[in-house]
Amino acid sequence: MFDLDRWNEIWHALMKNKVRSLLTAFGVFWGIFMLIVMAGAGNGLSNGIVEGVGKFATNSAFLWTNRTGEPYKGFKRGRYWNMDSEDLKIIKEKVPEVQILSPKNFGSNNNSGPNTVRGLKNGSFNIKGDYPEYVQIDPVTVEQGRWINQIDIMEKRKVCAIGTKVFETMFESGENPLGEYLKISGVYYQVIGVIKPETRVNINGRTEESVFIPFTTMQQTYNMGNDVHFLAITSIPGVPVSVVEEKVKDIIKKRHSISPSDTQAINSVNIEKQFMQMRGLFLGISILTWIVGIGTLMAGVIGVSNIMLVIVKERTKEIGVQRALGARPVTIISQIMLESVALTTIAGYIGLSLGVGLLELINRIMESQPKSSEEVFFRNPEVSISVAVASLIVLIVAGLFAGSIPAKRALQIKPIEALREE
Amino acid sequence: MIALNNVHKSYVTGNNSLHVLKGLDLEIGAGEFVSIMGPSGSGKSTLLNILGILDDYDEGSYILNGKTIKGLTETQSAITRNEMIGFVFQSFNLISFKNAKENVALPLYYKKISRRKRNQIALEYLDRFGLKDWADHLPSELSGGQKQRVAIARALIAQPKIILADEPTGALDTTTSLEVMQILKDVNDQGITVIIVTHEHDIAAMTRKIIRLKDGMIEETIINGELKMYRDRVRTDKTYQYV
Numbered sequence: 172m173f174d175l176d177r178w179n180e181i182w183h184a185l186m187k188n189k190v191r192s193l194l195t196a197f198g199v200f201w202g203i204f205m206l207i208v209m210a211g212a213g214n215g216l217s218n219g220i221v222e223g224v225g226k227f228a229t230n231s232a233f234l235w236t237n238r239t240g241e242p243y244k245g246f247k248r249g250r251y252w253n254m255d256s257e258d259l260k261i262i263k264e265k266v267p268e269v270q271i272l273s274p275k276n277f278g279s280n281n282n283s284g285p286n287t288v289r290g291l292k293n294g295s296f297n298i299k300g301d302y303p304e305y306v307q308i309d310p311v312t313v314e315q316g317r318w319i320n321q322i323d324i325m326e327k328r329k330v331c332a333i334g335t336k337v338f339e340t341m342f343e344s345g346e347n348p349l350g351e352y353l354k355i356s357g358v359y360y361q362v363i364g365v366i367k368p369e370t371r372v373n374i375n376g377r378t379e380e381s382v383f384i385p386f387t388t389m390q391q392t393y394n395m396g397n398d399v400h401f402l403a404i405t406s407i408p409g410v411p412v413s414v415v416e417e418k419v420k421d422i423i424k425k426r427h428s429i430s431p432s433d434t435q436a437i438n439s440v441n442i443e444k445q446f447m448q449m450r451g452l453f454l455g456i457s458i459l460t461w462i463v464g465i466g467t468l469m470a471g472v473i474g475v476s477n478i479m480l481v482i483v484k485e486r487t488k489e490i491g492v493q494r495a496l497g498a499r500p501v502t503i504i505s506q507i508m509l510e511s512v513a514l515t516t517i518a519g520y521i522g523l524s525l526g527v528g529l530l531e532l533i534n535r536i537m538e539s540q541p542k543s544s545e546e547v548f549f550r551n552p553e554v555s556i557s558v559a560v561a562s563l564i565v566l567i568v569a570g571l572f573a574g575s576i577p578a579k580r581a582l583q584i585k586p587i588e589a590l591r592e593e
Numbered sequence: 594m595i596a597l598n599n600v601h602k603s604y605v606t607g608n609n610s611l612h613v614l615k616g617l618d619l620e621i622g623a624g625e626f627v628s629i630m631g632p633s634g635s636g637k638s639t640l641l642n643i644l645g646i647l648d649d650y651d652e653g654s655y656i657l658n659g660k661t662i663k664g665l666t667e668t669q670s671a672i673t674r675n676e677m678i679g680f681v682f683q684s685f686n687l688i689s690f691k692n693a694k695e696n697v698a699l700p701l702y703y704k705k706i707s708r709r710k711r712n713q714i715a716l717e718y719l720d721r722f723g724l725k726d727w728a729d730h731l732p733s734e735l736s737g738g739q740k741q742r743v744a745i746a747r748a749l750i751a752q753p754k755i756i757l758a759d760e761p762t763g764a765l766d767t768t769t770s771l772e773v774m775q776i777l778k779d780v781n782d783q784g785i786t787v788i789i790v791t792h793e794h795d796i797a798a799m800t801r802k803i804i805r806l807k808d809g810m811i812e813e814t815i816i817n818g819e820l821k822m823y824r825d826r827v828r829t830d831k832t833y834q835y836v
Contacts, residue, residue: 176695176702183690492686495647497675497703497751500667582667587647590682590759 181510184482195478196518198471203519203562206464207526207554213456215552220449225370228308232416232441234402240435244428252427255397266418268410271307275401276300276389277375279356287341287382288354294340297376298355300389308403309372316349316364323385331360336379338365355382358392412443472515472569479511479577490581491589504578511574512567519566523559594786595621595644600653602639613639615809621788626781628797629790631806637790644788645678645757646670658754675703679748683760685740687732693719693743694728700751718746738769745776756780758789762796774799
């Protein structure tokens with residue numbers, strides 16, 4: 172196999188028609204290049220989204236209220252209504268499958284003009300009232316201080332945890348924010364912590380630009396009474412969150428005189444379902460990638476096979492001479508096969524390298540873009556080593572396949588026919 | 594060395610069957626220098642192909658060096674060709690992208706002799722034919738006579754028992770033809786059987802035995818001493834004029 176003469180022959184055969192060899196090789200090159208780039212892009216999309224979702228609890232659902240869609244029990248259609256703190260107790264009692272129940276209220280948001288003041292600095296942020304449990308669903312990194320705790324809730328303390336953007340706006344860099352006060356919608360709160368989101372899931376405004384105060388504090392301070400705007404729930408392991416979601420909805424509807432068939436009054440997002448859909452999408456993308464990639468590769472391989480047939484035909488006489496001089500059929504076959512494998516493997520290898528190179532380049536460019544990549548849902552396009560190895564094996568097999576028909580044809584050449592004078 | 598006994602060969606194309614060799618008997622001893630002549634269609638190419646194990650025959654027997662040649666596999670016949678027979682062709686059939694040395698070394702490559710060794714042997718053979726300085730030239734850079742000498746060197750390098758030459762001078766001018774014939778004669782002097790197919794009387798006359806074929810049979814066999822007589826007869830006898 173590593174006979175210099177044989178490789179010499181292959182080299183000469185391919186170099187005899189440089190353009191043709193090049194065009195043929197390009198077919199295989201393009202096939203594998205497409206396969207790698209598409210697989211990499213698919214992975215990048217998947218990585219980006221998976222990273223965006225991060226450690227977000229996948230067994231979670233979110234509920235919030237909307238105007239009613241049907242008249243019921245004497246109430247008109249289109250009624251505004253709110254959940255209340257009583258709902259929480261009843262849900263906890265009646266639905267044992269609920270693991271975490273975390274209500275959330277919204278104060279003024281960053282569209283409503285500057286709502287936060289400290290000395291000469293001011294800013295407009297999203298004010299949210301939260302329970303300590305919320306970070307178990309949407310994890311955050313506590314950069315300084317702490318997150319809201321149970322005592323804050325019980326005592327309705329006027330404290331707040333602020334997002335990193337809030338810290339940057341309201342404080343000098345390097346300043347210690349802990350213990351300082353922010354005036355939010357007219358009320359002073361002491362800063363207890365600075366937090367940074369771990370996911371890119373945002374509910375009612377970006378987490379970095381939000382100020383979190385205890386849920387109970389918000390209800391009291393801003394005259395919300397018992398109102399609950401938003402509910403985050405997770406199910407205990409082994410129970411699909413959609414089961415819990417339905418039970419919770421039924422309880423709430425019953426308590427607030429909403430028609431059981433009203434689909435509009437309670438909005439909800441089921442993260443579990445979204446996740447399933449996403450997984451399906453990625454599977455679809457990767458299947459498509461392989462179908463298209465292998466299809467392109469096949470086209471290239473058929474091209475190689477075709478060219479090899481032409482080469483065999485052109486070299487009929489030469490093969491005849493070799494047979495007359497005592498070349499065994501095995502020698503001839505292995506020569507044609509090697510030629511084909513060499514062509515596909517070299518072309519494929521170049522395609523593989525360039526494909527991986529392109530992905531790496533995209534990766535570098537994306538990483539060098541400071542911070543703006545936070546919003547990008549495309550990350551680390553890459554192919555695993557197993558994909559690379561698999562495609563190399565596919566190439567060699569494809570080369571053998573491409574060579575087998577021309578080799579068979581070469582074998583059918585009888586020396587006398589080849590040597591017959593025209 | 595070579596013994597053909599009642600050999601028949603037909604070529605079948607569609608419904609037509611062409612009976613080319615019709616019970617040929619032929620015996621060629623070791624070290625003979627033989628030419629085969631005959632008009633086109635007389636079966637001389639077919640005979641050469643059978644002798645060279647390039648083609649099989651239908652009936653009869655062919656014994657080469659004590660071994661019956663019949664129904665060999667491709668691999669077996671390739672090995673036998675490689676060991677026993679050297680071919681020289683009218684159009685030289687050198688491999689165009691290999692230089693003279695590599696062309697000469699080719700049969701040894703099929704014998705799986707190491708590259709260095711076979712190149713060294715090839716160089717010796719080229720030297721014998723005065724082509725050492727041309728060893729690294731491609732066939733396209735050689736003259737017709739040089740090409741044929743390279744081809745003869747290639748035929749000899751595997752030390753065959755028989756040289757089969759198909760119109761070896763067909764593409765050469767008179768002077769180079771004579772040179773090539775001289776080389777073949779020298780080869781024969783070393784004890785190698787040389788069989789050439791030709792239609793040129795001058796060339797045939799330089800061999801020691803002429804076998805004339807006609808319609809798939811041996812019409813006559815003329816041995817050395819009778820050659821002159823034969824030549825005279827050819828000149829006078831009109832029936833042979835256009836042969």
